Amino acid sequence: MxxxxxxxxxxxxxxxxxxxxxxxxxxxxxxxxxxxxxxxxxxxxxxxxxxxxxxxxxxxxxxxxxxxxxxxxxxxxxxxxxxxxxxxxxxxxxxxxxxxxxxxxxxxxxxxxxxxxxxxxxxxxxxxxxxxxxxxxxxxxxxxxxxxxxxxKIIKTPLEPGITFSDDPLRMMRAIRFATQLNFSIDEKTFQAIMQHKERIKIVSQERITDELNKIMLSKKPSIGWDLLFKSGLLEIIFPAFAAMAGVERKNNIGHKDNFYHTLQVLDNISRETRDLWLRWAALLHDIGKPAVKTFDENAGWTFHGHEIVGAKMVSKIFSKLKLPLNEKMKYVQKLVSLHMRPITLTKENITDSAVRRLLFEAGEDVDDLMTLCRADITSKNRLKVEQYLQNFEFVAKRMQEVEAADQLRNWQPPVSGELIMTTFGIGSCRNVGIIKDAVREAILDGEISNDYEAAYQLMLKKGEALGLKAVNHQNQN
The missing domain is CATH 3.30.460.10 (Beta Polymerase, domain 2)
Structure with a gap:
């Protein structure tokens, strides 16, 4: 043998x-x-x-x-x-x-x-x-x-590449996937044929295309594949929203970073830390909303305000188009995209317990993944800047651990439930139930009351009274 x-x-x-x-x-x-x-x-x-x-x-x-x-x-x-x-x-x-x-x-x-x-x-x-x-x-x-x-270390077709790719267009995706997985180069003639026959990819089912994308995503250095997809012209066809991130626009001699290649760097950074496919997808999509909100300000230069909110809204459409699962995996990616700027914001202001509580509450059990994404998002070529950003994140992470230990907000459930509110005041499901629940939550997150049943119960009674409700069934113990 x-x-x-x-x-x-x-x-x-x-x-x-x-x-x-x-x-x-x-x-x-x-x-x-x-x-x-x-x-x-x-x-x-x-x-x-x-x-x-x-x-x-x-x-x-x-x-x-x-x-x-x-x-x-x-x-x-x-x-x-x-x-x-x-x-x-x-x-x-x-x-x-x-x-x-x-x-x-x-x-x-x-x-x-x-x-x-x-x-x-x-x-x-x-x-x-x-x-x-x-x-x-x-x-x-x-x-x-x-x-x-x-x-x-060359990817090359056995026959004329134009025939190979025209016959079975999925092979164009496979060429790029193998180049990514094996860290091989694609033969020049073979790559030219991919560029020439890229439109043929439209006859391939989305499921088969996405299967190749996921294999690229799980490679050691997924940026290789995404870069080849972009340079071949395939990306514009199969994922135009991501292709739209490429390029640098200049105005008044002021440019912004290339968000496409920044994203690829973030993806590679996070791929060194995790093999979790969905955390990698969160890295790929974290700035997907930037093209939609890009504006130029004469004083501030290029801005991308609110890109995380727009990006989170885009996630469901992208998952639907790519035939990715429309379940908890999608919601997880949405959450990380929407929150990825929050820890960065905390490093730039006087961090309060209230701000930390809100982040812990919204991130829940995914807070560690969120911090992993935020660290991967540091792509400056200035080593001193990178070190400073990382120090800031470590400070935020420490504060989060301290607040979490004190308040136990990860996977937080409200101390008083909607059912308890209705039973206590003898009411059915209505707007007042939501008002009381929101008031209790906000008071806990703002540190006005402790995160325990008795404090929450007393506030519930007080808020109900302010709304004109009368307690008809007291439950003073959990």
Whole structure:
């Protein structure tokens, strides 16, 4: 075996080879597994191409595990099968060749040779294969110099790139995703073809595009992918609101920073601290509202007042368009976008307990993530400025810990509930209930009363009396 495999992998390959020999189907390990093994990257997905019935071969292989026979999933429409082992997933497919119509990325498929199958692969580094057959077991088959491109760290199509991308436009996204994940360069001719055929991306489903975006987001340095998307012209098509952040406008010889590249720096900064996909999305979207509010003031220069509020409102539309989940993940991103300026503001003023309480109350359990985002947002090239900003944030963080320890406002729930207010005053759900609840909350956040039941209950009675309500059912203990 010319690639370095574990004993477990060799055990699996021997079973596949034996089953293939019995069925009379030559079989090969192809694609990502071979690539990642050569790059010494961890991988648990094994793709096997056979010159015959892939579903039959998968069944034969499963049977060779005896009483430990693994489950096999069949996809008859595609002629593929998947074997689920405890530590690997092995997918079987018959060798095929493909042809495409101009208005679709779904190919017309027919049986083909191993050469046909390798020609349909997206990139040379994914067209490598290893034989599992007795006469040439372990031989590495490299028809398009994929080994050379691996050593040169180049993403390149096996055939004419214009044909590759026109046939399956998602491959343009995959080229950029692989360049990001592997820290490879895209071959110049290949990249030119992406720019030329970028409009073809419109026929690809949003779900497939977003899947590639999320893989870029989870890369070690996601800015690589977003920069390539921008330079290729794809970003303008798939995410115009983000592309709109690029560039520097000057007036009266005063410019502002390029908010697109600032955002990419923030994204890379936070990616060094966390692999949380949604915290990374919050970093990407934290300044998304700036183009909408950008104004020039003769005295102050360029301003972006309120961009965090506008940006937070944009999040739901962006998530909807990109087919990202419209659930708590979206609300989490919205919250961080809307609050990301608040800790910065606290560093610029005489910080009060009340201001800290309000931030803790609004951030809730996400306050630590918010502070991580704010630290990542420091992108000045002036080292002294960065150090000063970080010192300011540490001061704010310390004050937040002190106030939190005293007031316990993280995941705060009001000491008196709407139900208690209605029971106490013998009223139904109405505007007065909300007025009383708001008054109690504001008094606690302003430090006028302590964050406990008795103080809140007494204020509730006082506020109810001011509204003309009479307590009919006293509850003086929690």
């Amino acid at each position: 010319q690639i370095s495999c574990t004993d477990r992998e060799l055990f699996i390959f021997k079973k596949i080879g034996a089953a293939a020999a019995q069925a009379g189907y030559p079989a090969y390990v192809v694609g990502g597994f071979v690539r990642d093994k050569l790059l010494r990257r961890p991988t648990k997905d094994i793709d096997v191409v056979c010159l015959g019935d892939a579903i039959h071969l998968a069944n034969e292989v499963a049977g060779r595990f005896g009483s430990h026979k693994p489950p096999v999933s069949f996809f008859k429409n595609f002629g593929t099968a998947q074997l689920k082992l405890p530590d690997y997933e092995v997918e079987f497919v018959g060798a095929r060749k493909e042809s495409y119509q101009n208005n679709s990325r779904k190919p017309d498929v027919e049986r083909g040779t191993m050469e046909d199958d390798q020609q349909r692969r997206d990139f040379t580094i994914n067209a490598l294969s290893v034989s599992l057959n007795a006469d040439d077991y372990g031989e590495l088959i490299d028809p398009f110099n994929g080994l050379r491109d691996l050593s040169l």
